[in-house]
Amino acid sequence: MTTKAPPKKAVILAAGFGSRLRPLTDLRPKPLVEVNGTPILHNALGHLEAVGVENVTIVVGYRKDAIEYACGKHFGGLEIDYVESSVFDRTGSAYSLWLARDALLSGDCFLLEGDVFFEEDALHHLMIGQATDVAAVAPFTESMEGSAVLLSDGGLITSFRMKQTAANLVANGPRLFKTMNLLRFSATTLRTMIVPTLNDIIGSGAWQAYTEELLANLVERRGLRLAAARCDDLKWYEIDSTEDLLIAERIFTRAPAFDRAGVPNERRTKL
Secondary structure, three states: OOEOOOOOEEEEEEOOOOHHHOOOOOOOOHHHOEEOOEEHHHHHHHHHHHHOOOEEEEEEOOOHHHHHHHHOOEEOOEEEEEEEOOOHHHOOHHHHHHHOHHHHOOOOEEEEEOOEEEOOHHHHHOOEOOOOOEEEEEEOOOOOOEEEEEEOOOOEEEEEEEEEOHHHOOOOOOOOEEEEEEEEEOHHHHHHHHHHHHHHHHHOOOOOOOHHHHHHHHHHHOOOOOEEEEOOOOOEEEOOOHHHHHHHHHHOOOOOEEOOOOOEEOOOOOO
C-alpha cells in the first residue's frame, strides 16, 4: 500500500477555555492537562516530530503564556510558531483556523485540535493510500458525543452530523464514525478551497462557527473529496470533560511522556 511523505507543517488549535474541565483548567489551558503525566499538547508535538514534521503553528488564546512556556520556540526538533486569538472567549475553532491561514498557505499540512490524546500511528494512517485530503475517524461508541460522519462504500466522508450522542446509535441505522480532529490536507486544497471558504465564513460574521461546520460545508456543498482513515484499532480520546479525562487515562494506562525539549522520558503511571 502506498505511503505518502508527511507534511512538514502542522497547525494545532489550542485557544479555547476548556470550561468543562474545571477546576483543572482554572490555572492552565486544556491542552496542558495531563493524561497519565503527559500534557495533551506534548503528546501531539512528540508524535508530529516522530513522523517528520518540522514546523508547528499553535493558535493560542486562554492562558497563552502557559502554552508558550511549556512548549517554547523549539520542542525537540520542531520549530514552534504561535498565533494569538485575542477573542478566544467569543469565537469558534473556525476563527482560530482562519487566524492561521498564512501557515495553511505554506504547503501540505496536518491539522489537529489541541484536546485529542492519540497514538503516533494515527498520523501514519493519514499518510496511507492515494488520497491527498484525509480525516482520521473511528467507530462512534456509546461513551462518545460530538460530531460524527457517514462514509461511502469507497471510504469517503459523505456527510457530517453534529451534536451526536449515544441516543443516535440506532439499531439498523447508518453506521456513525467519530471525527478524531486529526486531518491532513494538500497544499492545493488548502489554497483553493479551505482558506477561501474560511475567508467567506469569517467575512460573513460567523465567528462562532466550528471547524466541523467548515468541513461539512466543503464536503456537502463544495465537492471536497475527504477520505476517511479508519483508526478502529488505535487508542485515542478527545478530552472535553473530567469524565473524558478519566476514560483517556484508562485507555492509556501507560502513556508516552515527552519533556519540554521533546525527549521521551519515564514518569509514574496513574493506575
